[in-house]
Amino acid sequence: MNYTLIGSFTSPYVRKIRLLLFSLGTYKFESINYLEKKDGDYLKSINPINQIPILLDGETKIFDSRVIYNYLSKKHNLKPMTIEEENILSAIDAAMDTSINLFSLRRGGLDLNSGNSYVERQKERVPLILNWLTPWVKTLDQKNTPHWNFLTMSLYSYLFWGEYRGILDLTDFPEHKQFLEKFKNAPGVHETTPPPA
Ligand SMILES: N[C@@H](CCC(=O)N[C@@H](CS)C(=O)NCC(=O)O)C(=O)O
Missing domain, CATH: 3.40.30.10 (Glutaredoxin)
Known part of the structure; x- marks a missing residue:
């Protein structure tokens, strides 16, 4: 390699x-x-x-x-994703794109509470996606080794980053909060933790 x-x-x-x-x-x-x-x-x-x-x-x-x-x-001959898994990855990536855009706009000085219709549409998308992901998130078990895969790696990276940057509040998403707690010792998580914000 x-x-x-x-x-x-x-x-x-x-x-x-x-x-x-x-x-x-x-x-x-x-x-x-x-x-x-x-x-x-x-x-x-x-x-x-x-x-x-x-x-x-x-x-x-x-x-x-x-x-x-x-x-x-x-x-590396990984198991191909099903359409359902592809959709989950698309949803996680869309939430990630949206949150990164919002974070970057805020960092550039834009007031995210100004009522701008495009910003409001972006803000709506994240809870829609998190709610849609909830039934899947509930099935995830850190003791089940195959559950640590590209989908959960993506979700972990996104949720952790969202909280780290203060752009995501998981108070209304306890299953997602629990997911972060459950997978915090998964392989590579410590090694890839970002420096303190
Ligand atoms: N669709 C891309 C998105 C990657 C992306 O948004 N990267 C951000 C960093 S998290 C970036 O490079 N931003 C630089 C910029 O947009 O100026 C992927 O999946 O790799």
Whole structure:
């Protein structure tokens, strides 16, 4: 294996790939901070999408966490996802995209409570998704080894990041809160915990 993952220590998209790579063996992690000019320029020069994560496998460069997952899944003969599982991953990624957008808008100085209709639509999406995920989340058991998979790695990375950044309040989502507690010692979680906010 000759994998290099380019990303940051805080990004939930990067973290879920780190968790996946941790479960597959060794890899090199190249950390960048795209908000700093030098790293920002570097990112633009290697990825026209200008986002992390990026996986390098020798000469092969792969953009986007889902494509990285599909690539690694094929290469390591992971069990293909069912349509139901694909939908769960789409839902988690949509919540993640929405929360990252809201966080970035807030960091850029936008008041998220100004009533802006687009922001309100974004804010609505997250509870819709979390509620839809609840029946599945309730079935998850940390003692059941196959339950630690790319879906739960994605959910863990997202929920942890949302709380860490103060963009997600799980008070009304006890099952999701319990999920974080149950899986806090899953393989790779400690090793990939972001530095204190
Ligand atoms: N669809 C992409 C989303 C990745 C993404 O949103 N990455 C964020 C960091 S968490 C990013 O690079 N943001 C930089 C920017 O948008 O300026 C994936 O699944 O990899």
